[in-house]
Amino acid sequence: MLDARNIHHGYGSETVFESVSLSVTPGEVVAIIGPSGVGKSTLLRLLALFDSPDRGTIEYGDTDVWDVSEQRRLEFRRRIGMVFQEASLFDASVRRNAEYGLRVRQPWTDRLRHEFASLVGRTNGTGAEIEALETVGLGEKVDQDVSSLSGGEAQRVAFARALAYDPEILLLDEPTSDLDPRNTALIEDAVLEARDRDIGVVVATHDMHQAERIADRVAVFLENDIIEVGRTEDVFDDPDDERTRKFIDGELIY
Template identity: 80%
Template sequence: MLEAIAIHHGYENEPVFEGVSMSVMPGEVVAIIGPSGVGKSTLLRLLALFDEPNRGSIEYDSDAIWQVSEQQRLEYRRQIGMVFQEASLFDASVRRNAEYGLRVRQSWADRLRHELSSLVGHTNGTGDAIDALETVGLGEKADQDATSLSGGEAQRVAFARALAYDPEILLLDEPTSDLDPRNTAVIEEAVFEAKNRDIGVVIATHDMHQAERVADRVAVLLENDIIEIGPTEQIFENPTDERTRKFIEGELIY
């Protein structure tokens, strides 16, 4: 389990979070909804261990991550994948881009064996990368130059790159905000595939319908805090906080 406990965080005396708490379990999809600028991306960066909270704790299987050794924290970080809103691909083949996460997570000896195997036509880890590309419908484009892909296809490669090394937690930051319905549907199917692999998924989205489609639980981020978190049906049909209802129905203007 990955858990944020009473997180306080901000920049230059401007608070972003004041006591945020949430968790994600294996095989669970949690959607974070809230208006633009409320801090959804910041929360994901904290969960991804890119940033340390000012106060509070990020825990992985009950270990306070920022209190363990740097080596142990690195091991935890290796179990967490993140897909950003805009895909960043290398000028290389689709396959090489999808393999990147596998490569950086291998030990020096593993990487050496990988390179030696490549010389004789066998690439360790490629099978996982190809499987991930198949999951997002791009297996046939594995040898194509990644720079020739459409924006939607590039985002699917970014998702495959995160999925290829089989993380325990997958964090998605508005992964379909600029995509057409076809690419959006492929990404959402990949989210279900990750869930079926027992990966815990956290997706930040401004798309209410997407949250309803993919999430087991929904967290509502408003006014520097998660004001409500619960089963998706309950959040959308019978929220306990009046602010949640007003936000979902468009009565709160930000």
């Protein structure tokens, strides 16, 4: 469904990575593991269609997304959800935050009608945001202000916001970094539920145990390149590249 082929990207004279390839299909979880600074977040931004590659192609289905009109590319971007390491919520209720992605995808007339109904207290949302909040274990907190939430709960709201509009692809950038075990487990369960809904998920993570728990395939990002991609059990138990083994065993220091 989403396929990056031999993409190169840099900032100014600094190359972040070159000739990187990665794909994700419906109903699978792909984990990207690797040290900090190697380019995992940059790769996710390219997959999210926020930035264009300097070279190479990114295809959605059979379409090169950087070889079409801006409007057409926006249609593809709206099929993709992304959750960042920081929750970045609005000063509003849990429900209002969770339904944000749904609202911005509506036509302007519907958005204005929805905003007016919200101001006069005549809307209860679409129901999709409630289902998403229940998926991450926050169904009972829909009317709370996000300022009352813990950091882990806020991150779960951010996950629900991306899940509510039913994306075809879900990109997660260190979604459980610095979270306690309970919040980590709830987000991991939500990732697996997204997969069961036939969503393709790509998660960048420092936590190799997390990759083992939730990923169907693992991509190893080292030395500014993806050096190996394979089934999770193969990558962890019998990797093709010796550098993969050394990284997993902690023998490579970055």
